[in-house]
Amino acid sequence: MSRLGGWLRGSTSKTSINPSPTGSQVDLRAQEIASIEHAMSSAAMIMNDDIDGAEERLRKGDSTFHSLGLGLCTFMRSILGFEKSIMMEASNRLNECENRAWAEMKKAQKESADTRKDRIYPPGSEHALILAEAQLMSAMVAVLHESLTEGIKGFYKLRKAFVTLDGIMESEGAYLKRRGLEPNVSKNKVAPPPPPSATMPGGFGDDDDEDLEFVDADEAHSGAQTPLKYEGHLAKETDIDKKLGDLSLNTDKSSPAPEKGVATTEQPAHAGFADGPDSDIFSDPIDIFIHSGANMCFGVLLLMISLVPPTFSRLLSIIGFKGDRERGIKMLWQSSQFDNINGAVAGLMLLVYYNGLLGFADILPTDEDVEKGAVVGYPRSRCTALLANMRSRYPDSGLWRFEEARNQGNRKDLPGAISILKSNTASKMRQVTALNSFELSLDSMYVGDYTGMRDSFLRCVELNDWSHALYYYLAGCAEIENYRDAYHAETKDEARIQLHRKKADELLRKAPTVAGKKQFMSRPMPFELFVARKVKKWEERSKALGVDLVDAVGVSPTQEMVYLWNGLKKMQAPELEKLGQALSWDRLTASEEARTKIKAETDEHAVREVCRAAIIRALGRFDEARSILEEVLVLDKLAFKGPTKDDYALPAATYEMAVLAWVEGQNPELRKASNTAAEKGSVSSKTTRTGEEAWMRKKLDDCQSWLDKVAKWEAFILDARVGMRVQTGLDTVRWYRREHGWAAV
Known part of the structure; x- marks a missing residue:
């Protein structure tokens, strides 16, 4: 000015x-x-x-x-x-x-x-x-x-x-x-x-x-x-x-x-x-x-x-x-x-x-x-420069510190992001404090700090009324992880086990009672519907198997949320490995007989495999991730129909196949391997370049094909969340075709 x-x-x-x-x-x-x-x-x-x-x-x-x-x-x-x-x-x-x-x-x-x-x-x-x-x-x-x-x-x-x-x-x-x-x-x-x-x-x-x-x-x-x-x-x-x-x-x-x-x-x-x-x-x-x-x-x-x-x-x-x-x-x-x-x-x-x-x-x-x-x-680099400019203009604002923490998270520095968020709790605007607390809750979830995750989500309940159902549910998910840690600890502490079991049960049952109070254009918010269905599913399973509600929980709901919020993008290899371990069936606390029945549920199995495939893909093991997803995609769609079924698993698996095709097409090492194979076969450099381009175009076509399938999918519980990823993917594919002069298939 x-x-x-x-x-x-x-x-x-x-x-x-x-x-x-x-x-x-x-x-x-x-x-x-x-x-x-x-x-x-x-x-x-x-x-x-x-x-x-x-x-x-x-x-x-x-x-x-x-x-x-x-x-x-x-x-x-x-x-x-x-x-x-x-x-x-x-x-x-x-x-x-x-x-x-x-x-x-x-x-x-x-x-x-x-x-x-x-x-x-x-x-x-x-x-x-x-x-x-x-x-x-x-x-x-x-x-x-x-x-x-x-x-x-x-x-x-x-x-x-x-x-x-x-x-x-x-x-x-x-x-x-x-x-x-x-x-x-x-x-x-x-x-x-x-x-x-x-x-x-x-x-x-x-x-x-x-x-x-x-x-x-x-x-x-x-x-x-x-x-x-x-x-x-x-x-x-x-x-x-x-x-x-x-x-x-x-x-x-x-x-x-x-x-x-x-x-x-x-x-x-x-x-x-x-x-x-x-x-x-x-x-x-x-x-x-x-x-x-x-x-x-x-x-x-x-x-x-x-x-x-x-x-x-x-x-x-x-x-x-x-x-x-x-x-x-x-x-x-x-x-x-x-x-x-x-x-x-x-x-x-x-x-x-x-x-x-x-x-x-x-x-x-x-x-x-x-x-x-x-x-x-x-x-x-441009976002970093913009952020530095805004912080110099408005040095007393917690809003720009909040964005600085998110910037750190996107650079795969979750400890750095958490450090900034913990020091950014004194904003004069309660709304900024609420945003800061929510981001701290998510980052704590990503790094496996379940006590910090629980406390931060409960703090969100005090700061605003955006979605108390989601806050209580995620705090309950944190307590499930604390309960499972105590249950499987080498040295049993019965008091600690019962404390976390009771708290998890209390928070999970509280979540559906406040669901539906926040609506979007006269419709319940998707994540609140998701929460209500999840808890109802566990309540029905608890009665059917004769176990407590917390023991009826299957695949880690915390790690499922990490996938849905795409915390994988912010994690480095050790954090991803730890996340994969948290998806183990051995973490369940039900009896062996009950555990077998939980594992046999098609949608439960599919959710775990989608989460696992995404982690393996993030670790760079693309062929292994594809094999897992292919096993999910052949499952009967009717198995995902029902008032408490996790119906997002199949479209999410389809989207993950699009991601695999994209990262393979953009991975320089894979392109290099393709060129090396061509050179060993005494193929000319011009032919090699032609072959590489054909390979890249095929990956791009595969990516768009999978994205188009998800875009045309029938309505499912989290279609808006998956849809945002799909829309960004389609924009990127259009850009890539335009830049290379490649027409769509």
Whole structure:
């Protein structure tokens, strides 16, 4: 915000915060700039764990910018804590902000005396952006709300935000074209914005009711998304698949990386524009606000839509939404370069995406491909630089320390991550403390610290009400492991055995009693359904076998959760070996007769084998992992039907086969072995390369084939969780085909 600050030094009077309706256009503009500065600097306190301080400062202003900041305060509280009362407060504030922004936008359009031909955005665009931001936040709150009606309203608001942001980006694209910004000589291509519709005069949505039926958003309309590099005006394309197919993630390596802003490895300068806050194009404070905010909002929107599971994404495309992960990510990186609240939110969304959502995924580009510009991959060095930048901006925030711990975990340094999390418990924001406690619970589970895992999950119950059923269940799972450790110890301690048995029984029985209280669009949360079914299964088995509930538990539910949260990606070889040992049938505490009957249950056996195959695959023993999975995949599907059956085992096994095909195709040692075999057969180097490419293409085709099977699978209990991994895999496969010019089979 260096340029913005330069305009505003000394502007701190009350009149500068609350613009007067009278006065010259110059005075009004100066007052508006001052309002932006005050509101944005106040809202930025949120990113330093001071929401209360942010609200106190924001209440001193009466502009739409301050109204947006107040809405952002409650929005952050609501999405970090998932508390219903705060969600209602956020909805009310954001609705008020929408109404004010709409009125200010229409007023600005009517009264503007600015007739400059070289302006980037139409009059009122700053208020249109506020409107879109409020709609986007309101939509996210509504979709997370328990009500189906609120969820539907949320999708309507997403639609309106999409149209508004599309109009703003159209204006920006047209301005860049007038400036003659032509693309450098590279493969990068970005389709131009579609022509403005009749319902969008001025560059953004002009009425609040005419788009109720969503008739102006066909499936091929992806909006005019701004990538990290602006590429000028290219030939018009209308087919979305052609647009995506033309995108290339390679950058022009002849251009130097920017020296200022966030350090990157693939961010060449382009006509002074890609330098972000130092650009000679965006030097006006209001333009900076619009540009950084529009990139942040549109980036979030495109990324969100791209992340939904395949079955749901098809529904969204019918009503006019089609996500674009690559463009969304590029826009977020562009916004993150600006030292303002828009840049901070963009940076946070990037870290949440990379450290969180991509942490669940297995089918991703290699680090080498990411260094070359693969946007769909995980850019480790770039995320580290972004995190360092944010921590320097907001040194008192536990939120960035939390992300630092997740970054450590993704680097397979779980002890380091746990150390950071344990020292990060004094945040001024209870929501950040809750996130920190949940991550500490998971990491403790991964390293086998079951007492720490239990205590941290029970702490989560005290800190928020996101899913008490899951918290109690996982705390109970930790106690099962403690009970089994005591039961199988060389020196028996009967008091310790009974203590853990009793505590495990208490926690497991508590979990279903609070399940279903948290819902998503009038439906129970998948993991709460999973918990209720698991406990019911063990209760029925307990009665059938005549054993206690805790002794009726089969394959380690803790290690099953490690697989479902994909903690395997964060583990090194010794931790993986320890995990494999915890899956042994010898860990069961039932009698030999009861144990035999548990092992004979098809779904129980399949769950264990899927978990075991994933561990063996992570250890690099691919052939062994495939053999295990093939035995699972021949099992009768009917054996997984029933109210308490673990129906996710077969689709999970199918997904694991896709992962195997991908890692084999990307493994340099396997490719080297293939070349060596060819050389021994006196095959020419050209033939060897052809054979290697054929082998790699076969692995890619196999990977896509398995992913397509899972994407088309009938509904199962954890289809959304598996579906996120599948969607990321499909995006990666599409990227890989495009980069190599390989058509799909």
